[in-house]
Amino acid sequence: MPLYDCVLLLKPHVKKEALMELVARIGRDVYMKNRVLTEIKSFGTVQLGYGIKKLDGRFYQGQMMQLTMMATPMMNKELHYLNREDRLLRWLLVKHRDTKYGLEFLTEEDEKRELSKFPRSFIYNDIDEAKDENNDDDDDDEDEYEVDGEEKKEE
Secondary structure, rough: OOOEEEEEEEEEOOHHHHHHHHHHHHHHHHHHHOEEEOOOEEEEEEEEEOOOOOOOOEEEEEEEEEEEEEEEHHHHHOOHHHHOOOEEEEEEEEOOOOOOOOOOOHHHHHHHHHHHHHHHHHHOHHHHHHHHHHOOOOOOOOOOOEEEEEEEOOO
């Protein structure tokens, strides 16, 4: 079974108990169909890029939640009851693909060429350490300095 992310955008005034009830309902549906809910994330209140118009007004903020689950492709059709949910502004189901990130994405030849584009100093900080050793400014100035608004002089 592939991984899916179900992203929920709820109205900003929805109470935490109602939000958890909706998430629990989705989790129960997933569990009852022999699927696995692997992760739940809450992103809190987010500012939207544009207002979402609903029957009770236009919303520029929302509470965002993400549920990650292992499910079958039928999960999309089974979640359509969310369309009738008054507490939701939007919902989205995203399938995880076999994506690779970073150096996993590159082949061995690409990896060697990719890293050769960066100077050694960017990778190992050799130049920065040499500069730090040469510029040891220990502020050993024996000048005047203020303590609690009074001037003190070194004698």
